[in-house]
Amino acid sequence: MKEMLHYREIPGKSAGYYAVLAILGVLIALGLGAAYYMEHQGHHVTGMNNQIVWGMPHVFAVFLIVAASGALNVASISSVFNKKLYKPLAPLSGLVAIALLVGGLCILVLDLGRPDRLIVAMTYYNFKSIFAWNIFLYTGFIAIVAVYLWMMLERRFNKFSKPVGFFAFIWRLILTTGTGSIFGFLVARQAYDAAILAPVFIVMSFSFGLAVFNILLIGIYSGTRRPLGDAVVERLRKLQGVFIAAVLFFVTIFHLTSLYATERHGVMKFILDGGNVYTGLFWLGFVLIGSIIPLVFCLLNGFKNSARWLVTASVTVIAGGMAQMYVIIIGGQAYPLDMFPGYEVSSSFFDGDIGSYTPSIYEVGLGAGGFAFAIAIVLAGVKILRFLPLSLANSLVDPHYHSEERSEENETAAGEQARA
Amino acid sequence: MLSKAIQFIAHRPAFPAAIIITACVISVSALAGAPKPDIPKGKGDRCVEDTDYMRKNHMELLLHQRDETMYRGIRTKKHSLKECIDCHAVNDNTGQPVSHLDSKHFCVQCHEYASVKIDCFDCHASKPRAQQAGQRL
Amino acid sequence: MSEQKNQIDEYRRSFLGKGAALAGLATLAPGVILHTVARAKPADEAITGKVRWGFLIDANKCAENCDACVRACDEENGITKFGRPETDAQWIRKVTLRNKQTNHTINLPMMCQHCAHPPCVDVCPTGASFKRADGIVLVDKHICIGCRYCMMACPYKARSFIHETVTDQNPDVPRGKGTVESCTLCVHRVDRGETPACAEACAKTVEGPAILFGDLNDPNSEISKRLASEPSTAVRADFRLDPGVRYQGI
Numbered sequence: 001m002k003e004m005l006h007y008r009e010i011p012g013k014s015a016g017y018y019a020v021l022a023i024l025g026v027l028i029a030l031g032l033g034a035a036y037y038m039e040h041q042g043h044h045v046t047g048m049n050n051q052i053v054w055g056m057p058h059v060f061a062v063f064l065i066v067a068a069s070g071a072l073n074v075a076s077i078s079s080v081f082n083k084k085l086y087k088p089l090a091p092l093s094g095l096v097a098i099a100l101l102v103g104g105l106c107i108l109v110l111d112l113g114r115p116d117r118l119i120v121a122m123t124y125y126n127f128k129s130i131f132a133w134n135i136f137l138y139t140g141f142i143a144i145v146a147v148y149l150w151m152m153l154e155r156r157f158n159k160f161s162k163p164v165g166f167f168a169f170i171w172r173l174i175l176t177t178g179t180g181s182i183f184g185f186l187v188a189r190q191a192y193d194a195a196i197l198a199p200v201f202i203v204m205s206f207s208f209g210l211a212v213f214n215i216l217l218i219g220i221y222s223g224t225r226r227p228l229g230d231a232v233v234e235r236l237r238k239l240q241g242v243f244i245a246a247v248l249f250f251v252t253i254f255h256l257t258s259l260y261a262t263e264r265h266g267v268m269k270f271i272l273d274g275g276n277v278y279t280g281l282f283w284l285g286f287v288l289i290g291s292i293i294p295l296v297f298c299l300l301n302g303f304k305n306s307a308r309w310l311v312t313a314s315v316t317v318i319a320g321g322m323a324q325m326y327v328i329i330i331g332g333q334a335y336p337l338d339m340f341p342g343y344e345v346s347s348s349f350f351d352g353d354i355g356s357y358t359p360s361i362y363e364v365g366l367g368a369g370g371f372a373f374a375i376a377i378v379l380a381g382v383k384i385l386r387f388l389p390l391s392l393a394n395s396l397v398d399p400h401y402h403s404e405e406r407s408e409e410n411e412t413a414a415g416e417q418a419r420a
Numbered sequence: 421m422l423s424k425a426i427q428f429i430a431h432r433p434a435f436p437a438a439i440i441i442t443a444c445v446i447s448v449s450a451l452a453g454a455p456k457p458d459i460p461k462g463k464g465d466r467c468v469e470d471t472d473y474m475r476k477n478h479m480e481l482l483l484h485q486r487d488e489t490m491y492r493g494i495r496t497k498k499h500s501l502k503e504c505i506d507c508h509a510v511n512d513n514t515g516q517p518v519s520h521l522d523s524k525h526f527c528v529q530c531h532e533y534a535s536v537k538i539d540c541f542d543c544h545a546s547k548p549r550a551q552q553a554g555q556r557l
Numbered sequence: 558m559s560e561q562k563n564q565i566d567e568y569r570r571s572f573l574g575k576g577a578a579l580a581g582l583a584t585l586a587p588g589v590i591l592h593t594v595a596r597a598k599p600a601d602e603a604i605t606g607k608v609r610w611g612f613l614i615d616a617n618k619c620a621e622n623c624d625a626c627v628r629a630c631d632e633e634n635g636i637t638k639f640g641r642p643e644t645d646a647q648w649i650r651k652v653t654l655r656n657k658q659t660n661h662t663i664n665l666p667m668m669c670q671h672c673a674h675p676p677c678v679d680v681c682p683t684g685a686s687f688k689r690a691d692g693i694v695l696v697d698k699h700i701c702i703g704c705r706y707c708m709m710a711c712p713y714k715a716r717s718f719i720h721e722t723v724t725d726q727n728p729d730v731p732r733g734k735g736t737v738e739s740c741t742l743c744v745h746r747v748d749r750g751e752t753p754a755c756a757e758a759c760a761k762t763v764e765g766p767a768i769l770f771g772d773l774n775d776p777n778s779e780i781s782k783r784l785a786s787e788p789s790t791a792v793r794a795d796f797r798l799d800p801g802v803r804y805q806g807i
Contacts, residue, residue, distance in 0.1 A: 042721035049643035053705040113703015113735030124683040131682035188712030343654040493604035543733030545726045
């Protein structure tokens with residue numbers, strides 16, 4: 001008998017499902033409350049100031065936006081690069097991409113000095129501003145991925161999913177280039193002002209986006225007790241490993257280039273060997289926890305076929321990614337502008353000083369709220385629409401996959417999924 | 421089409437404002453019991469435009485003047501917010517002009533009545549500078 | 558009809574203003590600052606690109622403990638402080654430079670440099686950051702959404718974000734929470750034909766005028782003559798932003 005992939009909504013009736021949604025709801029409410037408080041009081045209640053103008057909300061927002069475009073990769077691999085194994089994962093990939101982007105944008109908008117003027121941001125444009133392009137890139141991304149999802153989910157339109165998917169893939173590359181260029185085009189700041197920041201952001205998006213996708217996929221399949229075969233897990237694990245290595249490579253090149261220019265020794269020493277919070281976050285957070293440890297989980301055979309280790313690796317990638325964002329965004333601002341080269345500068349406006357920044361609970365609250373919102377969108381989405389196959393057992397996703405003594409187990413699991 | 425419409429509205433905050441005012445006026449007058457605002461008289465015999473015209477179009481004039489001043493440095497006094505504030509200042513019991521935090525403020529009286537929220541005074545001074553030192557001619 | 562009458566009033570007023578200014582010029586000793594007053598444009602006349610306003614700042618004349626320019630700016634523009642130096646706005650600040658090799662120190666005021674190619678204008682998503690025809694870089698607070706990208710882009714740390722509610726503003730200088738601001742070159746005074754407050758205050762100090770205000774496009778202005786005959790530089794001239802503020806003695 002020929003098995004078929006059946007996409008079905010998750011039942012979403014269990015106590016566990018509602019408990020997760022309730023926790024997310026609380027986080028969202030706290031985030032909104034924090035945003036309201038910050039807007040009402042003014043930004044002086046945050047850790048941000050005239051030296052560090054972008055803080056924790058931007059760390060969360062940029063992470064989510066970068067991860068959003070990366071989350072679409074799974075769909076791109078299926079549509080653009082014709083990898084069959086990824087096809088059943090593609091709809092979820094699109095949903096996660098939209099959800100992460102929406103979450104990130106909510107944070108960004110609620111952190112504005114005047115969020116009530118969102119309509120102004122949507123109607124007045126300065127096309128020389130990368131920010132203005134990004135408004136189009138972000139809204140365009142949501143629209144294109146929505147159409148892409150439609151093409152994938154509506155059987156009659158399946159034939160269009162390839163060209164639309166290709167378009168979405170190009171668009172997401174431009175989007176991440178735009179996000180990286182927000183920093184890359186800042187001539188005045190030594191920590192940025194590098195064209196390589198755009199590709200750095202693109203590879204970071206591959207890695208961070210896939211990590212979020214892995215956790216959601218495995219989480220939902222284990223929560224609903226739908227079968228998830230080794231074939232998928234193993235492929236995602238290897239892919240995650242490659243992406244982590246790529247990020248590490250690009251970040252190394254970025255720092256090496258900067259280290260070569262004497263002018264930048266100061267800022268590089270500050271980040272890499274400054275004995276400050278940024279140095280710690282870079283080496284311990286990004287390099288050790290966010291790269292080396294997950295690389296071990298993703299590439300060594302000892303951790304093969306294990307969804308649990310893949311989730312662990314993904315969690316460390318996300319933690320490391322957040323650390324790296326913190327270093328890039330806040331560390332880059334903390335290092336003083338070199339306004340008078342060759343001089344030691346001082347003033348009442350903190351010229352020449354290392355900027356001080358302590359994230360406030362409100363900023364973290366807003367960021368966590370946005371993150372929670374993104375996850376809530378995904379969990380609600382998979383309950384409302386048929387994003388996920390009933391089973392991702394090996395025999396379904398890859399008939400040629402040789403899994404030892406597993407197929408029987410999968411069949412029994414398939415029978416059980418109705419319980420969830 | 422939609423973006424055109426949004427742009428139309430965004431460039432003319434007065435447009436939605438007018439609709440809202442109209443809606444509010446209709447709904448408020450439907451209540452019949454709502455007390456009419458006690459609009460204080462400004463200095464001088466008459467306003468820079470007819471009162472009826474001002475009631476409906478003051479926001480248009482202010483918006484136009486705002487961009488003229490902001491971008492072109494045109495600082496004629498006729499339609500300038502600063503002059504409105506000077507002329508329509510309302511004093512409290514001590515003879516000091518009240519700010520927009522007081523319901524007796526000229527702008528606030530009507531805007532509260534019509535339930536139209538304005539954010540002009542988030543940035544602009546809502547009372548004349550008069551009593552402060554260093555006043556210029 | 559009433560519009561016409563009002564315009565006549567306007568001209569009358571500006572004529573009287575100019576008359577008073579001329580009378581002032583005649584009675585006062587010809588000061589360093591007042592010569593610009595004679596050029597006051599009528600209030601209904603738009604600014605043009607024929608002029609470009611700028612400062613020439615002589616660091617040699619800027620005394621270490623003098624903050625006359627800062628105080629004048631704060632008062633003129635109603636820059637209230639909340640006792641939180643990290644978030645309080647500063648439009649102009651005194652900066653001390655120490656040469657790392659020679660220990661030689663220099664004092665100078667820093668403010669918005671009113672670049673001809675301002676990065677803040679380039680990056681502003683809504684176009685709220687803009688450059689007036691006469692070279693003054695401003696923020697249109699009506700369309701500023703408070704994203705702070707301009708603050709990231711400015712090489713001179715010239716901008717401040719308003720971190721808390723402002724009250725009792727100067728009617729000429731609207732400013733409020735949630736938007737970004739910086740030195741306006743006292744645009745409200747310049748439009749009246751006056752000199753920016755900092756330059757006026759500096760001229761009254763004993764050390765003499767370290768801040769000279771004038772039209773960089775007018776070859777006969779004092780600022781242009783001095784720029785033509787004396788050495789000067791721009792801060793981070795290597796960025797080629799062509800700032801309207803030039804320095805001597807650095």
